[in-house]
Amino acid sequence: MLDQRLNAFVLGRIxxxxxxxxxxxxxxxxxxxxxNALNGTSDYNISVNCDMTxxxxxxxxxxxxxxxxxxxxxxxxxxxxxxAQAFRQSMARGRLAIPQCATCPxxxxxERSKAxxxxxxxxxxxxxxxxxxxxxxxxxxxxxxxxLITAKRKKKSLTLDDVKKISLMIHEHSIASLYYFKLxxxxxxxxxxxxxxxxRNDNPGLEIKVETNGSLINxxxxxxxxxxxNRVRVSIDGTSDRVxxxxxxxxxxxxxxxxxxxxxxxxxxxxxxxxxxxxKYVVFNWNDREKYLADxxxxxREAGVDGISFWPTVSPxxxxxxxxxxxxxxxxxxxxxxxxxxxxxxxxxxx
Numbered sequence: 001m002l003d004q005r006l007n008a009f010v011l012g013r014i015x016x017x018x019x020x021x022x023x024x025x026x027x028x029x030x031x032x033x034x035x036n037a038l039n040g041t042s043d044y045n046i047s048v049n050c051d052m053t054x055x056x057x058x059x060x061x062x063x064x065x066x067x068x069x070x071x072x073x074x075x076x077x078x079x080x081x082x083x084a085q086a087f088r089q090s091m092a093r094g095r096l097a098i099p100q101c102a103t104c105p106x107x108x109x110x111e112r113s114k115a116x117x118x119x120x121x122x123x124x125x126x127x128x129x130x131x132x133x134x135x136x137x138x139x140x141x142x143x144x145x146x147x148l149i150t151a152k153r154k155k156k157s158l159t160l161d162d163v164k165k166i167s168l169m170i171h172e173h174s175i176a177s178l179y180y181f182k183l184x185x186x187x188x189x190x191x192x193x194x195x196x197x198x199x200r201n202d203n204p205g206l207e208i209k210v211e212t213n214g215s216l217i218n219x220x221x222x223x224x225x226x227x228x229x230n231r232v233r234v235s236i237d238g239t240s241d242r243v244x245x246x247x248x249x250x251x252x253x254x255x256x257x258x259x260x261x262x263x264x265x266x267x268x269x270x271x272x273x274x275x276x277x278x279x280k281y282v283v284f285n286w287n288d289r290e291k292y293l294a295d296x297x298x299x300x301r302e303a304g305v306d307g308i309s310f311w312p313t314v315s316p317x318x319x320x321x322x323x324x325x326x327x328x329x330x331x332x333x334x335x336x337x338x339x340x341x342x343x344x345x346x347x348x349x350x351x
Contacts, residue, residue, distance in 0.1 A: 032115035043128035132182030
């Protein structure tokens with residue numbers, strides 16, 4: 001708990017400093033800010049939380065990015081509402097709305113006249129949204145602010161009625177993609193199959209993507225839930241329990257690896273090309289050696305997954321990998337870093 005609080009404290013101070021710096025730069029240049037999420041052009045960051053509140057950021061740990069509540073408002077009412085408008089107005093004046101904006105990839109700097117234009121010219125999200133079905137997790141990851149996140153949620157999981165309401169909203173607004181995860185472990189919900197089935201039945205053409213630690217995809221019913229998805233990305237941050245547990249505390253490499261391998265076999269036995277199954281390897285300075293990355297690529301290939309992706313971390317702040325940042329690897333690794341950090345292991349096809 002101490003390192004989680006320390007990490008949150010340091011990152012919070014960094015964001016506040018960056019806010020002041022970005023605001024000062026904008027003021028000197030006579031510029032303002034623009035947010036893709038609040039203007040409906042993001043495919044990711046507008047997120048429905050497990051208590052039906054709506055946030056403008058996928059990393060809204062402290063609730064500062066909450067802009068409305070689907071329990072009592074429509075999506076349009078939330079986007080037109082006072083909280084979302086206050087955020088837009090702040091950015092149009094050249095001030096970031098909340099500290100999270102300082103590190104959010106949706107924020108852009110632009111001319112004040114253009115920023116003023118977007119105050120009245122924004123749309124509802126149609127590219128994609130994120131939905132958090134639960135805040136519960138069976139891991140205790142090193143930099144996860146679980147206690148803070150849990151305290152901010154009025155409910156800890158969506159009900160099936162909530163899922164149905166969200167599903168109909170997705171259909172009403174012709175939203176193209178759904179990221180069905182956020183700050184909890186999605187397969188911890190006993191109704192995961194019913195949840196995804198509801199969404200898929202209402203939205204047959206919807207692209208559904210999930211991220212999971214993989215430790216609980218261990219029954220045929222859960223694997224059937226995965227079969228209704230377009231992409232399943234499994235986060236396994238090491239190739240042994242010793243390395244993995246440095247960050248994913250409570251996790252087991254063998255359990256998650258066997259589950260991802262079994263999921264591939266389950267899909268292939270049914271003659272399916274989807275879901276696209278990917279191993280996500282978050283790179284820290286304790287799992288960034290060339291041997292570790294090479295072992296992960298080899299094991300991913302043996303499991304039959306479609307690819308493995310390497311994600312450099314900034315949290316915890318002391319886990320940042322200089323080796324990966326500067327790509328200090330031999331030619332055995334460098335040629336495999338296609339698409340920046342994704343290694344393709346299987347040719348993709350249609351379902």
